[in-house]
Amino acid sequence: MVLLEARHLHRHVAGRLLWQRVGFTLEPGQCLMLVGPSGAGKSLLLRVLAGLDPPEGGDVIFRGQSQQTWSMPAYRAQVMYLPQRAVLMGETVEDALRHPFSLNVHAGVRFAQQDARNLLRGLGRRDDVLEQMTANLSGGEAQLVALTRALLLRPSVLLLDEATSALDVDATRQVEALLRGWVQEGERAVIMVSHDPDQQERLATAVLALGAQ
Amino acid sequence: MLLSVGLSAWLKLGLGRDILIAGVRMTAQLLLVGLILDWVFRLNTPLPILAIGLVMTLLAAQAASSRPRKRYPGLLLDSFLSVFVSSFLLTGLTLSGVIGVRPWFEAQYAVPILGMVLGNTLTGVALSLDRFTGDLSTRRGEVETLLGLGATRWEAAHPLIRDALRTGMMPTLNSMLVMGIVSLPGMMTGQILAGEHPQNAVRYQIVIMFVLAASSALGSLSVVLLAFRALFDRRDRLRSERLRGQRDR
Known part of the structure; x- marks a missing residue:
């Protein structure tokens, strides 16, 4: 079974061909790592997969249905994109985690405080983290909260843009362990951009190299 | 001097x-x-008066659209449409309904009232448009995070639309709060100086203030909605490549 598939994607930026004939299939349990030099368009590919950037050519197919025919909120609730710089809306961490539950597309899901606590504990956060002010979080902590926020919404595919770039070694290992467990728990998969060759070794089940034509 | x-x-x-x-x-x-x-x-035909009104509107729209630091193609048209619709609608309602001028296009009433309405609408339109396009560029991370979490374009833009409208309405609301206490409005002062009874002048001024507030609200709302339509597409994407910095002056 194929969860997400990309066919013949190509993209120009400022008149320059960034990538072409990009294709892959993503099956449940997989973790696809996007690698390539800076400026190769790794983040842009994630944005195209999330439907945040218009595609130039090719097609993205999720659960056998072209992205073009999905309603975008429903699609993005399933194929969830986390930008490199986490933005948290709300005063406290709990507010930030609750915030997306007010969106129409998540009307059927309820915020479960215990799940949030468990996830954050698994990421090595203290128990009072839910009451912390988002403005006081470090970049790394904000990344962890953003990851938790996404996981609480139960997506099928996570698109992670350097989700561990601001984390220390321990926290990075905890995120990796969490993701490894998460993809095994259902029809789930991860696509991530990473600059860390060791992370590729530890986590990737497949690798897609951009900018190496 | x-x-x-x-x-x-x-x-x-x-x-x-x-x-x-x-x-x-x-x-x-x-x-x-x-x-x-x-x-x-x-003159007592409506056409030249309408033409003068249109020229005034065009100049107001031009002034409103020169302010935003972030621009997009079609911004001048959008600001013209919102200034035009709200000012003409509210001026028309005032002339025919509230003041009851006969004929409705009587220039002695139409031109000065349109001028006042345009001046206020222009401020509202310029401020809210500037705030909205500026926010779309500085708060792009917030908007795209929401879209990425499954927000519709409307849900993602709603906080910015609200802030833009608040900014656009601020000058009118502020001036209404202190009107008569801190400042005597120019129109009223002029009428009193011209020998009008103060109570009559006040009555006109109250009507005019409500008209100005309504027109500036309507103008702000329509320009922000038009900008929203131009900068988000039907696939719930923010088209930030359509936003450009202020051209060099």
């Missing part, structure tokens, strides 16, 4: 030239307007 120029020279402000130019321009422009209004008031 001589006093200002003298002060500027004495305090070495270097404003003498600017004050002179501003003073001469203001005098010349108002004298010219006096002549034009004199001629317009003697």
